[in-house]
Amino acid sequence: MRTYRTPIASLLSISFITLMMSLLASMSFAAPSSTSIKGQARFLSTAPLEKIVGTAAVMGDFKIDFDKPSEVSGTFKVPVASMKTGNDKRDEHLRGSQWLNADKCANIEFAVTGGKVEKFTPTNDKGISTIKLVVEGKMTINCVSQPMSAKVTVKRKGKMIKVGSKFEIKLADFKVQGKEGIVGKKVGESIQVSINLTGKGVS
């Protein structure tokens, strides 16, 4: 006995196959989902009268496809309230309106918009692949945004990712003026920052 498929049944089966194929394709070539990363930033101010070391918590989302690393993206946040320098009064001043203005600008943010690969090291015998790149993005400090670039090292091992960077921030670029006469004497005009972040769940 011969069976006939109705046009609707044929359409449904074609749709189902198309759906499955696109699902499979998206699984194979899926863009990496962003990974939640966190860690610590260490900052150093060197001025003629004082050297100040501080730390802060850093958190964010980071997305990098090791096949297309230049399409890197992500956002890093440093809550100003988490910044510590070892002296409560100084920390209070740091959060004040003349410095980082924590009441109005609670976070320091860096939004990554892209990057240029400097060096790519394929997966080694320990299962670690490394990319050194210069990321570009927008840094927001004291509610003032400026384009910025920074050298970043990204390492991947299985589903783990590690991001490290060292860069310098000029306080004047972000209109951080401080109390008159302090910047340049007791606080450096530029602050050296190093960050070390890790995350899990890289696809």
Added chain:
Amino acid sequence: MNTLQKLGISSLLICVLVGGLWLSKGMHLATPEQIEEVTVSTDDFGDEVKKSEWIKNPDPLDIGLDLAGPVIGLFGALGVALFWKGRQ
């Protein structure tokens, strides 16, 4: 030397001692109430990682100019005043 002059010299001595202490402790502008304790460990990537934590400064004599300054000023002025008064 009368009592007032002795007190004046003692005050000036305190002034010099506090100043010396401030100099010997690194001439901090702000008193380091907490100090950075760095823990070095090896992470999953085989890299050496330094993590900082702030702990209470165990050295109560580690003073900054924020404490030393007023003490020096106060005892210095007091010492001069007492010595001056003792001479009259």
